[in-house]
Structure formats: structure tokens, C-alpha cells
Amino acid sequence: MLVIAPSERFAEARVYAYYVLAVFRPGIDVPTFGRPEDFADSLDGLTEDDYKIVIEEGRRQLDRQLADLEKNKSRAATMLTVGLAEIGLLAAGANHAFTHTPWTGVVWVVSAFLALFALGGAVSLLTSQAIFGRVDTPTIATGPTPVQQQVAIGYAQAVGWGEETIRTRITVLRDGVLLAVASAMLYALIWPFISSAPNQQSNPQSNPAGVSTTCPVTCTPSSPSSPPERTSPQGSSAPGPTGSAPALAPSTPHP
16 A cells, blocks of 8 residues: 655645545555554453453444445535535536636636645545455454464454554545635635626617617617518508608688
């Protein structure tokens, strides 16, 4: 199993990058920050009751590690939900970010990259394999006696890997939350500029006839030079209010 010691340069960033890479390469081993020491002490001086205590405590520790793993996955699922909502919000403001000023577009790109990276860490925590120690029953059954002593030694050796795995996954979850928060803060900086950007569809448009309109492109404004015609009930066109109609000649009284 790959181990990246905390003392190495950019160890935390490398571990997080391995977890994100595990999303795209199934089966890849995710690293830990340390390797547990092999349990090489002798338990010959313990009694049977002491062996029972060691076995019971070992089982409790493994159960606690599995419970911590489930808590870590639950928090990663919450971070995944928040990350998806953040990606949707970033996508909604993408067109305004690049049409306002160049620096708002750069900040949007950085914010989107951080949000995607946080999303990758959350998905990896939910899908990557967690390394835990275990006590192999067939090995104990065919191993040396006394059996209780071998089981106690097995639990003492098994709990080390689980502790390292939980410690690493908690760190990865923390880094993912920090990336999501940093992405949200960057987007909040450019949000006032994006929200105040003018909407191009509401700008007045001019047609060749010189008539200004705010209608959509599918709207056909009427020209003042050609008034609308009214249709008579018989289906024929009737002159409009400004149209000319033949006037009757005044009648002349006859003597």
C-alpha cells in the first residue's frame, strides 16, 4: 500500500490528488499518511482472561473504526450535495462572468476548478476502497496453539491499518471542505459584478424604418407610415381612421 509521510513535501496535496485520481482509475490504491508498526511483542505472560480482554477491546476498536468510516462517508455525501449545487450556480453565471470583464472570467475559472476538485474528493471518499486490518479465521484455525493467544495477536496487528485509514480520510474530507469554501468565496467576490451585468435581450433594437422597440426578435412592430387596416364583417378591408373615403356632394334646393 502506498504511504506518503506527512514530512514529505506537499504530502497533503499529493494524497488528495491520489484520491481524486481514484475516481477515474478504479482499483488504484489510495495512500495513507503512515504505516502502522508491526506488532511483534510476546503475549506469553498473559492469562486466558487477559487474552479475552485483548480480543474484546480489539473487536470494539474495529467496530469504532467502521463507525468512523460510515460517519466519514455520510459527511462526504453532504459535501457532494453542496458541491453539485455549487457547480450548478457557477454554470448559471458563466455567460455573465465572461462578458463583463476579463478578470471576472479568470476568477470564475479558478472557482470552478476548486469546486470540481472538491467534488472529486467527495466522490472518492464514497467510492474508493478503505484499507482495514482483519483477523483471518482459517489462518487462526490452522495456526499454532493456544488459539486465544493467536486471536489476541491478530487483533493487536489488525487495528493499526484502520487507524491510519481513518486519519487519512478525515484529512481528505477537511481538504475538500476547504476547497469548496474557497470556491464559494471567490464566486462571492464576482457575484455583484455578474448580477449587475446588463441583459442583452432587454436592450432596445432598431429596425431599418427607424422604429425603436424592446420586443423580442419574433415581434413585428408596426410602422407609422402604414397604419393598420380594419376588416369589415363581410371580410373586405375597410379604410382606417386616416383613410380617405368619397364625400357626398351637397344637395342644392330647387325653387
